[in-house]
Amino acid sequence: MEQLRKGRRLILFPLPFQGHINPMLELANILHLKGFSITIIQTNYNSLNPSNHPHFTFHSIHIGLSKSGTSTKDPLLLLSRLNAKSREPFRECLAMLLSDVSKEPVACLITDSVYDFTQSVVESLKLPMILLRTGSASSFAIYAAFPLLREKGYLPKQDSRLEEEVTELSPLKVKDLPYINSDGPERFFKLIADLETQTMASHGLIFNTFEDLEEHTLATIRQDYCIPIFSLGPFHKCYPANSCSTSSSLLAQDQSCISWLNTQAQKSVIYVSFGSIAAIDKAQFLEIAWGLATSKQPFLWVVRPGLVPGSDWLEPLPSGFVETLNGKGHIVKWAPQKEVLAHQAVGVFWTHNGWNSTLESICEGVPMICMPCSSDQMMNARYVSDVWKVGLQLQHGFERGDIEKTIRKLMVEKQGKEIKDRVLKLMHKANFCLKQGGSSYQSLDALIKHILSFR
Numbered sequence: 471m472e473q474l475r476k477g478r479r480l481i482l483f484p485l486p487f488q489g490h491i492n493p494m495l496e497l498a499n500i501l502h503l504k505g506f507s508i509t510i511i512q513t514n515y516n517s518l519n520p521s522n523h524p525h526f527t528f529h530s531i532h533i534g535l536s537k538s539g540t541s542t543k544d545p546l547l548l549l550s551r552l553n554a555k556s557r558e559p560f561r562e563c564l565a566m567l568l569s570d571v572s573k574e575p576v577a578c579l580i581t582d583s584v585y586d587f588t589q590s591v592v593e594s595l596k597l598p599m600i601l602l603r604t605g606s607a608s609s610f611a612i613y614a615a616f617p618l619l620r621e622k623g624y625l626p627k628q629d630s631r632l633e634e635e636v637t638e639l640s641p642l643k644v645k646d647l648p649y650i651n652s653d654g655p656e657r658f659f660k661l662i663a664d665l666e667t668q669t670m671a672s673h674g675l676i677f678n679t680f681e682d683l684e685e686h687t688l689a690t691i692r693q694d695y696c697i698p699i700f701s702l703g704p705f706h707k708c709y710p711a712n713s714c715s716t717s718s719s720l721l722a723q724d725q726s727c728i729s730w731l732n733t734q735a736q737k738s739v740i741y742v743s744f745g746s747i748a749a750i751d752k753a754q755f756l757e758i759a760w761g762l763a764t765s766k767q768p769f770l771w772v773v774r775p776g777l778v779p780g781s782d783w784l785e786p787l788p789s790g791f792v793e794t795l796n797g798k799g800h801i802v803k804w805a806p807q808k809e810v811l812a813h814q815a816v817g818v819f820w821t822h823n824g825w826n827s828t829l830e831s832i833c834e835g836v837p838m839i840c841m842p843c844s845s846d847q848m849m850n851a852r853y854v855s856d857v858w859k860v861g862l863q864l865q866h867g868f869e870r871g872d873i874e875k876t877i878r879k880l881m882v883e884k885q886g887k888e889i890k891d892r893v894l895k896l897m898h899k900a901n902f903c904l905k906q907g908g909s910s911y912q913s914l915d916a917l918i919k920h921i922l923s924f925r
């Protein structure tokens with residue numbers, strides 16, 4: 471399987487959040503299998519254990535973020551602190567790596583597109599840079615349309631217009647447009663503007679998506695940008711699961727999920743997880759719990775510590791709740807999600823529609839119940855429910871009756887059967903694009919040629 475070594479080293483720089491680390495490490499695995507040596511620069515904040523990835527070389531940069539600096543509830547403030555604190559240590563580390571003549575020559579830097587300083591650093595060091603965009607191609611295209619959306623008054627979002635369709639981006643509604651809550655909209659708009667500037671100046675852009683899923687958007691992006699665009703996804707399916715699949719999980723994955731799933735009937739279980747960042751309040755948490763309990767379906771629920779701010783774990787549940795489930799529910803702090811979705815007992819994924827979760831669900835042919843919270847999740851959910859039609863949105867947010875009804879629709883009614891058929895078709899397309907001659911296979915070949923063309 472492993473190809474001849476290419477005699478070139480690639481330096482990868484993931485953003486230290488779970489939804490960004492996973493695809494970057496998956497990409498590292500793919501490029502390593504294709505013969506490149508891989509060096510990962512990581513911040514000491516949310517760092518991975520290098521011994522779990524012995525085939526990569528790790529360099530940790532100390533970015534001096536204090537506990538109070540990282541404990542903010544404002545994700546954009548945290549991001550801006552990360553950017554400010556990482557710039558200098560990153561520049562020093564990269565310069566040191568480039569001056570090391572004992573190792574193979576460095577071909578390029580592959581960095582997360584959300585860092586706002588890497589372009590100026592590589593420019594001063596004369597190193598080509600390729601960006602990894604960890605969200606969908608469609609979200610990238612919408613970010614590019616932000617100036618227009620602002621001009622037309624769709625953004626910043628106004629409560630009175632949330633249900634209005636954005637005619638230029640049908641079927642998106644104003645409420646679906648990407649947004650991250652911060653102290654006013656300007657910080658988010660700056661992030662998007664920086665993303666655009668970095669992209670224009672880069673030597674290429676990689677997406678974790680595939681042509682059959684976002685063909686039209688990818689074609690538009692290729693037309694609008696004069697840099698090479700690669701769509702190699704789904705990354706985690708590009709290499710055999712056992713070849714280099716060591717987890718890049720920041721939290722310990724509870725393997726009891728798999729033994730519990732082994733005891734459940736085929737396609738009977740609702741898997742519930744809202745990713746690594748989303749937070750919900752106590753009332754919403756209780757509606758989810760009762761909606762699951764009254765659905766009478768078995769469920770596997772990831773309650774991440776911190777999911778309900780202010781509580782450690784399951785304290786908001788009424789006393790005796792777990793006992794009333796009679797073994798129908800299994801609750802864990804963190805799951806081996808890809809393994810869970812691939813398990814034959816899982817019938818539905820109730821998700822916040824982070825891009826990785828959305829793609830992982832599609833790849834296993836698992837229909838979704840969508841409960842987006844922030845960022846690009848609202849538009850991912852709209853694509854799932856209204857474009858690919860492989861899931862349903864909760865119509866009334868967190869309301870136990872609606873939750874129970876939606877679960878029933880997907881699990882037992884005719885509409886659910888149609889949705890299942892469609893997601894299975896999409897799963898086959900995802901598998902097909904990775905085979906020799908498939909679109910992602912070809913795009914990976916093109917990326918390798920592109921990297922080898924750097925002097």
Ligand code: UDP
Pocket residue numbers: 488489490492719743744745746747748772803804805806807808823824825826827828830
């Ligand atoms: N994940 C996991 N175990 C869990 C929940 C999530 O391993 O219990 C992984 C999931 O497979 C995905 C990532 O964490 O790769 C979450 O990324 P996503 O883009 O879905 O959401 P985010 O956490 O960025 O909001």
